[in-house]
Amino acid sequence: MIQITTVVGARPNFVKMAPILQEIHRRPNCKARLVHTGQHYSPEMSASFFDELNIPEPDVNLEVGSGTHTVQTAHVMMGLEKDFANRPDLVLVVGDVNSTVAASLVAAKMGIPVAHVEAGLRSFDRRMPEEINRLVTDTLSDYLFASEPAGVKNLLAEGVPQEKIFLVGNVMIDTLLQFRDKAAQSGVLDRLGLKKGGYCVATLHRPSNVDDIEHLARLVDVLSDVAKKLPVVFPVHPRTRERLAAAKVATDSLMLSAPLGYLEFLNLTAEARLVLTDSGGIQEETTILNVPCLTLRENTERPITIEEGTNRLVGVNPEDVRKAAMEALEMPPRIAKAPDLWDGRASARILDVIERTIR
Ligand code: UD1
Numbered sequence: 001m002i003q004i005t006t007v008v009g010a011r012p013n014f015v016k017m018a019p020i021l022q023e024i025h026r027r028p029n030c031k032a033r034l035v036h037t038g039q040h041y042s043p044e045m046s047a048s049f050f051d052e053l054n055i056p057e058p059d060v061n062l063e064v065g066s067g068t069h070t071v072q073t074a075h076v077m078m079g080l081e082k083d084f085a086n087r088p089d090l091v092l093v094v095g096d097v098n099s100t101v102a103a104s105l106v107a108a109k110m111g112i113p114v115a116h117v118e119a120g121l122r123s124f125d126r127r128m129p130e131e132i133n134r135l136v137t138d139t140l141s142d143y144l145f146a147s148e149p150a151g152v153k154n155l156l157a158e159g160v161p162q163e164k165i166f167l168v169g170n171v172m173i174d175t176l177l178q179f180r181d182k183a184a185q186s187g188v189l190d191r192l193g194l195k196k197g198g199y200c201v202a203t204l205h206r207p208s209n210v211d212d213i214e215h216l217a218r219l220v221d222v223l224s225d226v227a228k229k230l231p232v233v234f235p236v237h238p239r240t241r242e243r244l245a246a247a248k249v250a251t252d253s254l255m256l257s258a259p260l261g262y263l264e265f266l267n268l269t270a271e272a273r274l275v276l277t278d279s280g281g282i283q284e285e286t287t288i289l290n291v292p293c294l295t296l297r298e299n300t301e302r303p304i305t306i307e308e309g310t311n312r313l314v315g316v317n318p319e320d321v322r323k324a325a326m327e328a329l330e331m332p333p334r335i336a337k338a339p340d341l342w343d344g345r346a347s348a349r350i351l352d353v354i355e356r357t358i359r
Contacts (some may be wrong), residue, residue, distance in 0.1 A: 002030045002358055005088040008058075009039030009076065009099025011049065012172070012281045015262060016094040016117060018053040019174035019347040027351055035083055037076045037099040038063035042238065048261035053175065069098060069129055076102035084110055089358060093137065094118055094171065096130035096280075101137050108140040113358070117171055117350060119144035120151025121280075121301035127208070130280070134301070143357075145350050147171070147284075148304040148339060168349040169341030172281050173288055176266065177344040183266040192233060192255060196271040200230050200325075202254075205237035206278040209296060209316060213247035216240075218318040219296065220249045223276070226325045227253040230273055235260045274328050276321070283311045290336050292328050296321055310336045 004024055008017045017034075024032040036058035040046045049055065062079035064072055076099050084091065084106055091107035093100045094117040107114045116137050123131050138144060144160060146152045147170040155165050189196065202223050210216050223232050233255045236244065244251065260268065266285070269275060275286050275293045283302050286293035287309025294314045305311035310333070314324040341349075 002090065002354065003033065003086075003088040004030060004090045004092050004354070005033045005035060005084065006092045007035045007037060007080065007099055007103040008055075008094070009037035009064075010095075010097040011040055011045055011259075012279075013095050013097060013099065014046070014049040014053060014055060015175050015281065016171045018055050019171055019178065020092065020094070020117065020350060021055060023347040023351045027355065029355060030351065033086075033088065034058045035080065035103075036061045037079065037102070038065055039072060039076070039097065039099045041065050044258050045238065052262045053179070073098045073102045077106050080106040081110070084112060088112060090115055090143075090354065092117065096121070096133045096137070098129070098133065101133040104137040104140045113142040114140055115143035115145065115350075115354065116141040117145045117168075118147050118151075120146045120153075120155040120165070121148075122150075122154045123297075123299045123301040125299050129207075131301070143353065145346075145353075147342075147346070148302065150303050166349070166353050167341065168353070169343060169346035170284060170339070171346045171350070172284055173342040174344050174347050175262075176285055176288055179263060179266060180270070183263040183270065186263045186267040188260070188264040188267050189271060192257075192268075194231065194233070194268075194271075197273050198230060199272060200226055200232045200274045200276065201268055201272045202226075202232055202234045202276045203237070203282060204234075204278050204296065205240050206297065207239075209278050210237075210240045210243045213243055213249075215316070216243055217247045217249040219316070219321065220244070220247075220251060220254070222318050222322045222325065224250070224253045225322055226274075226276070226329075229326075229329055231255055233257065233268060233272075235265065273333075274325065276325060283309070284342075286310050287336050288338055288342060290333065292331075292333050294321065294324050294328060304339045308337045308339050310334055 064075040092115040283305040287305045293311045
């Protein structure tokens with residue numbers, strides 16, 4: 001029996017881990033243990049994802065909560081050191097959040113093999129906490145499962161041996177394809193009084209966009225201008241909510257909401273005319289949904305969404321964002337190509353590799 005301890009903590013990780021857990025449960029030779037670090041703890045940030053995505057009740061919740069990066073990472077590490085004392089055959093982590101790097105550090109120091117799903121992505125911007133998390137996690141991992149060719153290329157360039165790297169596709173898209181039809185029944189458009197193709201969706205939560213309240217206020221002004229053309233739905237991350245309150249900026253023309261559950265948000269994105277975001281995962285989801293996406297960042301670690309998908313990197317200068325949004329609303333939506341291996345089978349490929357090779 002292969003014992004695999006999986007670690008989740010923050011919102012995007014739940015979406016990525018759900019299909020992997022299903023795949024582990026499907027295999028008689030594998031057994032999963034699920035640790036929730038509690039990095040995201042509010043019901044709106046976490047609880048609904050578990051129900052909607054059929055994620056089993058975690059075996060343990062470390063309840064670390066918020067804190068500085070050091071405090072949060074350290075608390076996760078302390079909790080996991082105790083949990084890993086049962087010595088699983090493998091610790092499997094996804095993405096690039098603080099819980100991910102904490103788990104890989106603890107496992108590596110205890111001599112437990114680490115598998116990193118979504119390995120090799122690089123923004124080449126070390127001011128992003130996620131970039132530090134990616135670099136450290138990949139350095140410590142024994143299995144590096146890449147979602148797109150750029151991930152493989154980056155790892156090889158960093159000297160990772162080829163035999164540790166596996167291009168398997170995108171687990172977040174496994175979830176999207178599985179739940180797309182169910183999401184279409186969510187009723188969110190009726191609830192918010194929206195028409196298919198008749199609104200935009202905005203999300204902002206990166207420290208680089210929301211922590212400086214003057215910058216945030218300028219971006220909100222741009223969104224308000226977009227809202228003169230089409231309604232803008234803006235589900236607000238708790239970090240952003242705090243900063244918006246501090247900025248005292250007018251948001252009356254936007255449709256603000258609390259963070260949405262997975263199915264409602266997928267439904268909302270799928271039917272949007274345009275998405276403006278600084279999230280990583282949304283760049284990938286819009287590519288598969290064939291919805292134009294403007295990414296409000298200077299870089300992306302997911303270049304395939306630009307090369308083959310619907311994503312456009314527009315930077316964070318408010319004038320550039322405004323211009324790009326107005327242009328995007330004028331242009332007919334571009335037809336995207338689904339990247340290779342973004343086909344709903346990434347988790348199965350991951351488990352195939354693990355079953356075939358683990359000693
Ligand atoms: C984290 C990830 C980020 C990911 C994002 C998705 C890291 C470094 N960042 O950022 O990559 O895109 O999750 O959501 O791991 N808060 C609540 N309730 C919660 C959780 C957070 O109110 O359940 C508030 C707290 O004020 C907290 C702040 O949000 O200080 C930030 O939370 P944190 O988990 O530290 O990082 P995120 O910004 O959510």
